[in-house]
Amino acid sequence: MQAVAQCSVCTSRAAGGLLRKHTDFSLLRTNKSALRRGAACIRLLSISESVLLSKGEPGVQKSGQKRVGHGLAVPFTQQIENLSYDSLIIRAASVVTDSSSTLLSQTSLALVNALTDYSKAVQTRIIVQRRYLASLGKLTPSEEDLFLAAINAQRAEATDRLQECKRFETNWINSVNLCKMAAEAAQSSGADQASITVRASIQVAQSQVGEARKLAATADKKLAETKAEEIQRMAEYVAFLDGEEHEVHEAYLRED
DSSP: OHHHHHHHHHHHHHHHHHHHOSSOHHHHHHHHHHHHHHHHHHHHHHHHHHHHHHHTOTTSOOTTEEEETTTEEEEOOOOOOOOOHHHHHHHHHHHHHHHHHHHHHHHHHHHHHHHHHHHHHHHHHHHHHHHHHHTTTTOOHHHHHHHHHHHHHHHHHHHHHHHHHHHHHHHHHHHHHHHHHHHHHHHHHTOHHHHHHHHHHHHHHHHHHHHHHHHHHHHHHHHHHHHHHHHHHHHHHHHHHHHHHHHHHHHHHHHO
């Protein structure tokens, strides 16, 4: 800025001197000297601008700017991404682990809910069946028909829920295997964090499904006990009916 000011002063002085005296040779000599100083100032200004451009000072072109014409600098955004094969493989492995984890989450939720519904259906059947056994000999034919219809309905419901469990379990096993393969692929490709994450997802899913399987196994065990109780109770009831019929027959013969 100081060089620019000096240059302006020198130039104005030279021009003013030329306009005032064209015939004064001593003044003309002085004006010529002033003009030389002005030219020197202009050269100094050009050199200073070149230095500022090379150093990236404010107001000049910087890295990340585009020069248009003779001096206008226009900023622009430039993104350079690492597009090596290794980075692309790692990104793809991460996408695969994320997708397989999502599949595992959905199949695990479906299987857990199916096992829970199956356990509830079995428990409801057990309750109805035990009430029926406790009421043997005390029911009217219509009441007995209602109990038997309810037992059959709960049996069909439990069967449907069991088929649903088998179907979702197949999907769940496939998703677990897919997650294991995705974890191995991620680990071999260098995506260690993605591999660790999907292995943790497998452990969580196996734990949740394991708890639901325990509930279903407990319900099956109680159902088996109820069936054994039913067989024993029905045998006792038939023996009781046979005894009553025998007593009625003997009383009839005594009357004869």
